[in-house]
Amino acid sequence: METFGSRLHRAMAERGPLCVGIDPHPALLTRWGLSDDLDGLTRFCQIAVDALGDRVAVVKPQSAFFERFGSRGLAVLESIIRQLRGAGTLVLLDVKRGDIGSTVAAYADAYLEPSSPMYVDAVTASPFLGVNSLAPMFDAARKHGGGVFVLALTSNPEGASVQRARGADGRTVAQTIIDEISQLNRGAEPLGSFGLVVGATIGQTGHDLAGVGGPLLAPGLGAQGGRAADLRTVFGNELAAVLPSYSREVLGAGPDPAALRAATDRVLADCRAALTAAGQ
Ligand SMILES: O=c1ccn([C@@H]2O[C@H](COP(=O)(O)O)[C@@H](O)[C@H]2O)c(=O)[nH]1
Numbered sequence: 001m002e003t004f005g006s007r008l009h010r011a012m013a014e015r016g017p018l019c020v021g022i023d024p025h026p027a028l029l030t031r032w033g034l035s036d037d038l039d040g041l042t043r044f045c046q047i048a049v050d051a052l053g054d055r056v057a058v059v060k061p062q063s064a065f066f067e068r069f070g071s072r073g074l075a076v077l078e079s080i081i082r083q084l085r086g087a088g089t090l091v092l093l094d095v096k097r098g099d100i101g102s103t104v105a106a107y108a109d110a111y112l113e114p115s116s117p118m119y120v121d122a123v124t125a126s127p128f129l130g131v132n133s134l135a136p137m138f139d140a141a142r143k144h145g146g147g148v149f150v151l152a153l154t155s156n157p158e159g160a161s162v163q164r165a166r167g168a169d170g171r172t173v174a175q176t177i178i179d180e181i182s183q184l185n186r187g188a189e190p191l192g193s194f195g196l197v198v199g200a201t202i203g204q205t206g207h208d209l210a211g212v213g214g215p216l217l218a219p220g221l222g223a224q225g226g227r228a229a230d231l232r233t234v235f236g237n238e239l240a241a242v243l244p245s246y247s248r249e250v251l252g253a254g255p256d257p258a259a260l261r262a263a264t265d266r267v268l269a270d271c272r273a274a275l276t277a278a279g280q
Pocket residue numbers: 021023062094153154155156197198199219220221222223224245246247248249
């Protein structure tokens with residue numbers, strides 16, 4: 001069985017280093033001339049999937065915007081996950097789950113067990129109940145070729161007070177998370193299956209990302225103010241592992257499918273330029 005890290009490495013080589021988020025914000029539904037209800041959600045997602053599904057390496061649906069509509073919203077999410085995976089696109093579900101280990105086991109069943117209706121290639125996870133509380137997700141990912149992206153240095157300004165707090169050994173909370181995820185990826189080639197989330201908005205991190213060995217998801221580009229050129233400042237020598245992620249910046253170009261594709265091509269070109277400019 002091929003690992004998630006290997007599948008992601010190939011997808012990034014074939015389609016380019018880009019993740020596009022499907023975040024059906026109420027304001028975007030309105031902007032696309034759609035109603036803020038289940039019909040609008042369904043139409044929005046169909047247009048986005050048809051326009052982008054076979055072009056980008058990774059699509060990242062944001063679960064919250066589907067959960068707004070209850071079980072019928074989740075049915076739409078399940079449907080687009082199936083369609084995207086059918087088009088050969090890796091699906092990273094942004095759901096930021098975390099809990100005590102016995103409950104994380106149920107989240108692992110929900111997202112990383114192939115028989116689940118919500119089965120995806122990878123999920124985002126919150127480590128703030130302790131990285132090791134996520135062990136059931138890591139185990140399921142290993143068993144089924146999935147991936148887990150763990151929050152480390154998030155793109156929002158509020159994250160720093162928690163993530164940059166220092167423990168007894170002098171390391172920040174984020175560095176502890178980075179070090180634990182690095183251990184999980186040890187020896188994995190060409191890329192580990194355990195990633196970190198590091199916002200493109202945070203400037204020089206002051207953290208050591210050199211040994212991570214897995215993908216570095218970089219949200220915060222576009223609508224939150226991050227620019228592709230900032231990736232070089234944030235990630236330094238680790239540009240080869242960076243997976244830039246845009247949601248509103250691309251989706252704001254819709255609903256015209258050609259405009260969505262043009263926006264995707266534009267941000268991908270920006271990212272390629274930024275990620276290769278340092279001679280990588
Ligand atoms: O640190 C983080 C972690 C996750 N996100 C998520 O990414 C997208 C960003 O959307 P934009 O429209 O490109 O701002 C969204 O789903 C966030 O929940 C993040 O922004 N920062």
